[in-house]
Amino acid sequence: MSTKANELKGKGLADADKTSIEPDVMFMLLTAEIAGQRGQYDVALEGYMEAAKRVNDPRFAERAAMIAMYAKNAAKTDEAVSLWLRDDPANLSARKIAALSALKNEDKPAAVEHLSALLKIDPAGFEKTVMELTAAVQKQDKSAFVYDVLDELALKSPGHADVYFVQALLAAQMKNEKLADNKLQQALKIQPEWDKALILQAQLSAYSGDLPRARALLKNAAVKYPENEKIKKLYAQVLIKSEDYEAAGEVYRSLIAVNPADNDSQFAYGLVQLQLDRDEKAEEVFIKLVDKPEWRSQASFYLGKIEEKRGNKQKALAWFDKVTEAPLGLEASLSAISLLAKDRQFDEAASRLELARTRYPEQKQRMVLMQADLYNQQKQYQQAFDLLTAALAEQGDDKELLYTHALMAERIGKFDILESDLGKILAKNPDNPEALNALGYSLLDKTQRYSEAEKYLKHALELQPNEAVIMDSYGWLQFKLGNSQKALDYLQRAYDKKQEHEIAAHLIEVLWALNRKDEARKLFHKAIKIAPDDEYLLDVQHRVLKGEL
Template sequence: MAGYDRNRQVVWRNSVLSGTVKFKQVRQYVAVGLVALGVAGCASLPNRAGETPASSPQPLARMTVATPDLDHDLLAQLMAGELALSSADLKAASQAYGKAMRISNDPEVAGKATALAIAIHDPNAANQAIGRWQALGASPAQLAQARAELAVEQGQTEEAKRQLSLLLASGDKDAWRMFGRVLIGSRDAALASSLLQSLATPDRLPPDPKAWLAMSELGEQLGRHAYAQQLADGAMKRFGTAETYAWAAQLKLNNGDRTGGLNLLKQAQVKDPTNIGLRLTYASVLGQSGDYAQAAKMLEKGPQNAQTYAMRAALAASAKDNKSLEQVYKQLSQAPDNVRTASAYLLGQLAEVLGRKEEALKWYDQVPDDDDHAFDADLRTAILLQDLGRSAEAHQQLAEMQTDYLDQPAQLRRAYEVDADLYLREKRYTEATDAFSHALQVVPDDPDLLYGRGLAYAEIGKIDQAVADFRRLLQIKPDDIDASNALGFTLADAGRDLPEAEKLIAAARAAKPDDPSIADSWGWLQYRLGHLDQAAQVLRGAWQNGKDADVGVHLGEVLWKQGHHEQAQQVFDEVRRMDPHNSTLQQTLKRLEP
């Protein structure tokens, strides 16, 4: 239901339960300061021209300007209260505002003192603040809300009910919103739900669908599902708006009635076919049911925005419908400027999926710096640059990112990791180890980084360093199957600690019996142990299952050692066709055919 929740109007910040923030900052209280400055200025007026100063002091010269002590300095107390709030020290803020309200004639200050006293559970201070607020002209609705909050806080059910009834009878246009705020802020959910059901009844609710839906939503949040459904059904019957149908649908979906929920969503969408939020919600539920085609067809009609295009792309991708992806890409690339800008990252992704790498680069370049996907767009740019044979530009892009995100560890780590991964793809293993090492300085003992660096170390023959990384990884994650396999293979390939290697690879094989890479490790270990027939059998199975170049090289070497040179050469030839520059093959052939 996420699509509708973001757009529908029945949400707390826009419903009858919302309102202005209680602790609104009071910016300036400077009357006392201005008066003091005015009097002080009078004490230094110049003499009239030509007059000689009298020897006796003037009256103003003897005048002393009274400076209030801290407890009676309104500006000081207000500043102290705001500073305490900025530090989340509600007790200190309450004390400061309690002093401020006694010397201020501003009802807003008293109202804030009331809210703070209730927030820190101080009934005495709250009652004093309410009294001061009343004296300064608080409205009956404001006073009833505050007294209701205090009663609910103290568990006084009858008093809370009485004050809430006064609030609803006050005639205040925001009475139901204030009513909801009292209950949603309660620490006693049972009391709040009891008050809700006894007071927010269909015969008392105003003829406003928003109030009905807000009380229904509050009931759902408080666990009164039957009450919530009663109000939702009543609102749907009485008002018949798309919004009431949509909320009733959501309740049915929450309770597992997908058929009923879909039926009501369909009716809601018919009542307001241009409502993008409803269309997104309906499409989302259809998609969750696997009905991608119907969801996409429904979304194609009516107004489009960045969200509809994004969901249409997601539905097409889930259905593996490249034709629809092409259609979404074409339409989105011709959408209004604001939609294209908001969807630049999606356009880049679609271009990639459709194999248009150069176009993808252009779209990623248009992702705004303040977009949530700006970092990901930069990463994808680097990867695409390498795919297009522009490796130097790719690494330059990542170097710039490493500078730009120097103060953001998560992004910095990722930039180094991608840099290292690109070096691995280029078989530039020394540079890869350096990039992994930089990343590990940012996030020490990161399992993925240790694994990557261990692989790179092994490729350049730094076996001790590789083993150290894999051992450290297994200390952190003892059940990491890939790490067990990597350490076992590294030891076997180096011909050292073969009993440990056998134990490690056997554990990995038991966990993933059908994994070709683990089968390759096991077969290679058998070769190192001199079990040529067993090695050939295991490696042949792994080769047939995966056709991995390195597995083929291992199988070819075993066959060669068995004297099956023709079979070995056939495997080597197939590896050469798959990967003409495979370094493992070249080294193996040099060793077998000196």
């Protein structure tokens, strides 16, 4: 062998026990390398391709494939990869490139061949590989084709739970939950203790709205695999989604008992205690987490919320001011501003809002909405309306801006604009319960278009049957229609769920109309004691109760 050949061998370009490089092939390789360095990729590609054909060394074919891919020459890429696999059939990279090309071209036999090889070469990485390949052809929407290829693969290589699991993932991507569930059941028949499949099965049930099934699956799995934290944590999340906070708390307690250093579960347990109005227990958890640097901001935020709920304004502000990091830095700033506004410290609230604008310039819309709320609380309705009008002109018909603009339009007597704004929201999203409720309530309160109001409110009630403000609106409509007993039923349920002053005022008026005056007086005294300046309560006192208190 020549001296030059030996030098190249030392660099790893040739292996004497595999092949002997002819001088003319060596010349091709040198020419190809120099061409590549000069950016002459077509020349480099031809040189490496020719070398790969003449020498059984996969490195030359690999180099040719890389250059062809860089040059976006699909035909040459396929040719080079074919040569690469001839010399190194177990090479993962070559198989993945070949599989990708087969999927793009919808060449089912080739796709089955290459995926079958990938399954044998790297069974542990099969799921990740197939999902990466699917993502790579996502623009061409090949999910259904990949699914069909896996069907063929399952026939060719039965007994692989991974294949059915990946099919389940693809079916879920295609929004076919039933098919996904069927494939998961096939995977679990082969590998019944596969926690990943059990978790996905429960997740799909939860996403499709079948929370009882998700709960049952996870409960059984948690009993069967008591050491599996992932299953227990997902079970707790489904319980929270089902609003079974007591049971969720028990799951988190069991996790913490096993691993007191599980701060994720500690934090979640604290949030659950807040939902159960056990503020002292939640406080104990968050106080401990404040000492953990990675949890300091989140814990401080919720400690601020607890103090706000207790009416300890200064303590709440102190906690909110400790929250400087994402994801709750902005929320803490806005919570502090709201708290100051509620205490009618509008100058301090405005000063903090200006600071928040500087700190969070990308949150322009949130700042506009907060400024509008400050104007609203000061009864500066025209300023709020003008601010929102300008924001809509700049940012377009944003849903939140439109909704708030509509409310301010109602405040300044521009009912036509209110109706137009809410109509724009409903044109894009006819199932928006907030807009349906606002429009329905405004129609019954400002006009006598009760049939239209009923249409909107019934739809809102169908979407959110347990929402207090919607029950209040529908109950008030029934009162306007003369159905006082039916009105009382809805209003009482609304007030039991949410003791807002406007709901209280409606309920007082209906009780009075039903000659249940003692109950009406008792409720009025309770509500006015909490909010002596509330406009709704003062209105019902002046208009209905008059001097009979």
